[in-house]
Amino acid sequence: MASNTPAPEAPFDAFGGGAAPSAPNTEWNPTEDSLRAQNRSGGRHRVVKQRSNFARSSTVLGVGVIAAVGAGGLATAQEKPPVAISLPDLPDLHLPDPHDLPGVGELLPEESSETVSAARANPNPLTVATYATLDDTRGATTEQASHRAAQSVTGAGDAGEALRARILQQAEQQQASADAAEKAAAEKAAAEKAAAEAQAKADAAEKAAAEAKAKAEAEAKAKAEAAAKAKAEAERLAKLAASYSMPLSSYSVSATYMQSGSMWSSGYHTGLDFAAPTGTPLKAVHGATVKSAGWSGSYGYRIVLELEDGTEVWYCHLSSMTVGAGQTVGTGETIGRVGATGNVTGAHLHMEVHTAGGDGIDPAQWLRSKGLSI
Template identity: 55%
Template structure:
């Protein structure tokens, strides 16, 4: 049958593990004598800087633990040997450099920057402008830039809104001014038109007034009865062709304007009739006279007596029947309108 191989003898196996401040089980070991030298405890220059990488807490912890163990051994100065053997003296070199390196490693990890950078993490992202403004914290500087950008955008929005409001106000002002200007123009045009009409009416009135001096009404003390155009069976044409001035028999009849007597005598249904022809060719017919005071070819002036009111011809009572025939036409016009055009108002 197989048997276990006997354990190798050790040159350093203490019976009492507590002599070094720690214990081990029965299956642990074997123990050998350790004589540290200056080379074995010399720190590797430059290698401890690896701990400056972020997240490298394990490397720093291991290094510190190692330094702590070495320091503990150095503090003891001498280890207790196995029973029956003389104590072994342990001489250690000056470990101040190791301690200094450990302290530098720990202090570097508190404010370490990314590898290849000399800027602390708290200062990452700072611009030259931020530094000039006194910012030392990247987060605060970023917040300041965001707030500044938001304020700038808000200012742009406010400026655009103000410009739009100003443009709308200007447009409204222009529209109002245009409306007021158009209203003023319309008012001025209406006033001008009214003034022109008034001036024209005044001029016409003056003309008619002057003209009326050379025209006169054919009789006086009269009443207007039948007017031009009235329909009825009393007239052979079916409508009244003149203007009737009802007045007592014998009332004087006057020449309306200076003219030439072209006819004076009996005219059937018109009774005794006198026709005056004006210089423009207009014929004035004076009908139903009781007597005639002029003869054909005679010149008369405005207001001269040419006869008297009567009831001769086809009549129902004494009156003067006046007809106006422009240019001697067979069909006459409204005597009322013609008289008014001469400045007369029957």
């Protein structure tokens, strides 16, 4: 173990904080040569050794921190490739050995020359230590980082699967909701359509029933009206029959109205013929006034009765007359007798009916309108 020769006391502040006690009339002014001489005497190897230990400790600590941080980063990343980390070399600043500093060297432990030689053999202790420490710790750090990364990937995979399952579940729920809404809308539309069709059928049935009812009511009303009319007509005819009378009680129709033939000068028959024996009594069909009574050429003896409404009833070919012009007669009253006077082929009553205007009408139809049967 080499020992350092004590340096003369000088006003020197080893750490830049102030001057140490100084000897009177002395001054220590270190130069490069004096420092080199001190290093030759055994001071430099302490500086190198001290730097080496300090660099190694600092490097290991820095590498450990960096490895821990890198492992954490690798754990959070997903399979990223490792990156080598290195520190730059520090230049040789030729700093003084702490053992050579006054008041400090005595407090530091002695170091062996082997350690100083080993430190001198490695001119770049910081770089080598840094690289070696990184290589030594990279395997463990990379393995831990890979393990943590695998766990992170596995956790991420599990989280991704959970998220995917949740998304699929939500999609299925939304699809189910959409399908249910669509089904409900379709069912609602079908129900509304069925209800509309049922309502339309009900309306059609109701309309048909109303129409059938209206038709039945109309038919019933028409029948009732027809029956009432028929009844009223029957009553009217009955009343008229009571006030009207057939001209003969016994007869046979021998010629009808408008019947054609050469025996009539006009070529057709202008009245209704009732064949009956001569002398058969003739009755007034209704109450009337005798408008005329006498001879009338081809009509023979003729009586004309004028009714209240102006209608004229002619009785022709009479054998005798019992009334005169201007006389008033009642229904069923005898006014003459059947004969064969005028242009005839046999005994009969030739009866004609004329309106108030003078037009001839069918005597049979007129008699029926008065409720009489021929």
